[in-house]
Amino acid sequence: MLSPSGKELKKKIANKTAKVSVIGLGYVGLPLAVEIGKTGFSVIGIDIDKEKVDKVNNGKSYIPDVVEGELNKLVSKNKLVASSDYKILKEVDIVSICVPTPLRKTREPDISYIVTAACEVSKYLHRGQLIILESTTFPGTTKDIILPELEKRKLKVGRDFFLSFSPERVDPGSKKYTIKSTPKVLGGITPECDEVAKLFYEQIVEEVVLVASTQEAEMVKLLENIFRNVNIALVNELTLMCDRLGIDIWNVVEAAATKPFGFMPFYPGPGLGGHCIPIDPVYLSWKAKTYGFYSKFIEFAEEVNKNMPHYVVRKITDALNIHKKCLNGSKILILGVAYKENVGDIRESPALDIIEILGRQGAEVIYNDPYAPQIKIGDKQVRSLPLNENLLSQADCVVITTAHSSYDYKWIVGNARLVVDTRNATKNLVNKEKIVKI
Numbered sequence: 001m002l003s004p005s006g007k008e009l010k011k012k013i014a015n016k017t018a019k020v021s022v023i024g025l026g027y028v029g030l031p032l033a034v035e036i037g038k039t040g041f042s043v044i045g046i047d048i049d050k051e052k053v054d055k056v057n058n059g060k061s062y063i064p065d066v067v068e069g070e071l072n073k074l075v076s077k078n079k080l081v082a083s084s085d086y087k088i089l090k091e092v093d094i095v096s097i098c099v100p101t102p103l104r105k106t107r108e109p110d111i112s113y114i115v116t117a118a119c120e121v122s123k124y125l126h127r128g129q130l131i132i133l134e135s136t137t138f139p140g141t142t143k144d145i146i147l148p149e150l151e152k153r154k155l156k157v158g159r160d161f162f163l164s165f166s167p168e169r170v171d172p173g174s175k176k177y178t179i180k181s182t183p184k185v186l187g188g189i190t191p192e193c194d195e196v197a198k199l200f201y202e203q204i205v206e207e208v209v210l211v212a213s214t215q216e217a218e219m220v221k222l223l224e225n226i227f228r229n230v231n232i233a234l235v236n237e238l239t240l241m242c243d244r245l246g247i248d249i250w251n252v253v254e255a256a257a258t259k260p261f262g263f264m265p266f267y268p269g270p271g272l273g274g275h276c277i278p279i280d281p282v283y284l285s286w287k288a289k290t291y292g293f294y295s296k297f298i299e300f301a302e303e304v305n306k307n308m309p310h311y312v313v314r315k316i317t318d319a320l321n322i323h324k325k326c327l328n329g330s331k332i333l334i335l336g337v338a339y340k341e342n343v344g345d346i347r348e349s350p351a352l353d354i355i356e357i358l359g360r361q362g363a364e365v366i367y368n369d370p371y372a373p374q375i376k377i378g379d380k381q382v383r384s385l386p387l388n389e390n391l392l393s394q395a396d397c398v399v400i401t402t403a404h405s406s407y408d409y410k411w412i413v414g415n416a417r418l419v420v421d422t423r424n425a426t427k428n429l430v431n432k433e434k435i436v437k438i
């Protein structure tokens with residue numbers, strides 16, 4: 001039976017008068033804030049980064065998936081505002097936490113951002129508030145870390161306030177799967193938390209998938225990302241094997257993918273990148289270790305995927321060797337430093353590892369990426385060079401590390417002396433003489 005606070009909140013959700021706050025306006029939080037605003041709720045975004053707060057308040061988008069026109073419209077109608085001041089949570093009914101969950105240098109989970117956000121939320125927790133964690137994290141975070149912090153306010157979960165976990169499943173750069181069309185998994189601390197949070201998400205997305213607990217919901221997200229991580233590792237290992245056997249792995253995957261059932265294609269690449277797939281499995285294996293359980297799949301997949309940049313460098317070395325050149329002193333042009341095509345996110349990008357290894361071995365490395373105008377290599381800031389015939393022809397080897405769709409691959413290969421393609425971006429070209437695939 002829902003408490004009067006819960007009934008009141010449900011009413012506010014149903015008539016869209018509930019005020020919503022999204023904490024963390026990054027790749028996940030900003031698109032979510034805009035989507036919530038578009039459904040009619042008033043949204044207050046909170047971020048500690050003043051630059052992001054100013055940009056939002058000026059209607060400027062800094063996330064490629066957020067259409068500036070849509071953001072601007074919400075800001076000008078006062079439906080979306082941003083702030084760095086947590087005090088505004090006093091007036092907020094629903095809080096969605098979308099802060100980062102990186103790894104420490106020791107490769108252990110760093111949940112300090114979640115803890116800080118939870119402490120701030122706790123200060124302003126009041127009756128009839130719904131708190132939802134969306135950051136990816138290990139099972140137990142919502143129940144064992146956030147709940148005790150909130151309960152310090154002497155309010156009861158499921159009666160006075162509501163707490164749930166619902167993982168963000170955004171696919172950056174994708175036009176096909178949007179927040180609205182991607183089913184939202186949800187698990188609450190109590191059935192009352194489920195009831196309130198489900199009604200909220202039903203206003204925003206087409207389908208809500210309820211699971212039995214916050215731990216189950218946390219585990220769902222990790223399963224999804226570990227599934228990708230392990231399958232990419234499998235195909236990467238087969239890539240090394242096929243290289244020895246003289247078989248083209250790309251053709252093999254394409255042909256296998258024609259099977260209409262029981263197979264899902266994963267493609268080789270220079271390694272894993274982004275804030276999710278390389279990191280999230282470590283969250284789970286770390287947690288499992290505290291229970292004395294050691295995940296062989298996760299550890300082995302990490303080892304295989306982390307080796308891929310070294311394999312790419314070996315392919316570059318071998319390709320130069322055929323041209324009677326050595327890596328030391330060669331000029332290498334890297335095309336694409338983002339971790340995936342058509343985005344500017346360079347977090348954990350394997351291209352950065354490749355650049356570093358090439359540099360260590362004496363190569364002169366330059367890069368172009370239309371989405372990433374500047375990157376940091378070691379303590380040096382490096383700028384993307386304009387892509388032109390001169391740049392291509394001067395390089396001893398051009399390496400395609402990210403297959404942005406804005407690149408004209410025929411023109412690139414036509415003007416380059418040698419191309420190492422780590423993404424099969426040149427598959428449709430007829431003349432493949434200069435191309436070496438991984």
Ligand SMILES: NC(=O)c1ccc[n+]([C@@H]2O[C@H](COP(=O)([O-])OP(=O)(O)OC[C@H]3O[C@@H](n4cnc5c(N)ncnc54)[C@H](O)[C@@H]3O)[C@@H](O)[C@H]2O)c1
Nearest residue numbers: 024025026027028046047048049098099100101135136168
């Ligand atoms: N990027 C993705 O594709 C993706 C997809 C699904 C899930 N996730 C998960 O979502 C979470 C957020 O990821 P992201 O990619 O949006 O990260 P991000 O770094 O792009 O954004 C996080 C934002 O939180 C802000 N922040 C940090 N601490 C804060 C605090 N205490 N209060 C207010 N703001 C604070 C940062 O300034 C930043 O703007 C992570 O757990 C990630 O694993 C990411």
